[in-house]
Amino acid sequence: MLKRILLIVSMVLLALILLPLLEGLGEQTHVSSLAEYYLSSGADDLNSPNLVTSVVVTYRGLDTLGEVTVLFAAAAGIMLAFKGLKMDEKEREKTQGPSELLASGASLLFPILFIFGIYIFTHGHLSPGGGFQGGVVIASAALLLLLSGVIPGVSHLMTSLLEALAGASYVAIGLLGLYLAAGFLDPRFLPRGEWSGIFSAGAIPVIYSLVGIKVGSELSAVLNAMISKGGEK
């Protein structure tokens, strides 16, 4: 009874705290001064048609580095938790191989999904999407192969190597920006390139590709740890 009363009281308090947010609802007619700056000079500064990417990779680049770090910590935690949960022999024998249809379908779809993921993160500065989205698409391509049983598992050496290299290069590019351009993660030390060309906007496509490789290999490794039949010891 007391628990229920406390629950209701805390919910009412929470509603009171959140109530002022309702006043701000509705169509916004003006943007804040910082957003005004991004909107007016973001395209000139970085030569990237997708302003969202400019903000995510450059203006708020440090936050993106933090996000990548958080994802890394989460992936490491999941893999640590699943390390002791290998299926025993009896369980492994029960699972059958994939049917012909499933195997062919997954093998057919895998390269398409993989290339689509690469397309998303290499075109992050031109069209919607970027490193995180492309990485997740690549991980779901790997998931397709793992679930259908076409491959027994993703190589742990490959994913950890790719992930470590991409992460280190991301920080290295940030430091290069510190030396050659205005500050940490400033992409303007590479040529601006042609407007809306694939090699444009300085180092933004490079950074987003590295983020894509890192996220893709990390999430593939997580899914592998959860699904794989326990080949590695």
Next chain:
Amino acid sequence: MIYIVAVLGIVIAVSAVFALYTGKILSAIIASGAVSLVASLIYILAGAPDVAMTEASIGSALTTVVFLIAWRRISRIVATSTEKEDKNA
């Protein structure tokens, strides 16, 4: 536009409450995936395709799959441990 968003918001609320109160774990996982999918539709309508892509790929695809895999493995572990207990008894 605002009516479409309102309808989608109601769908989100209904599936979220359904996920809370349905007894079946499988239905709850699917319903919480549906919440993300409808939310990504709202983001597209509001002109935020970048966020919509993230929500659709991470929120509705990857999270649902991870939940399903975790649920399957947990139910297997529970099944084998009860089997062992039965043998011991």
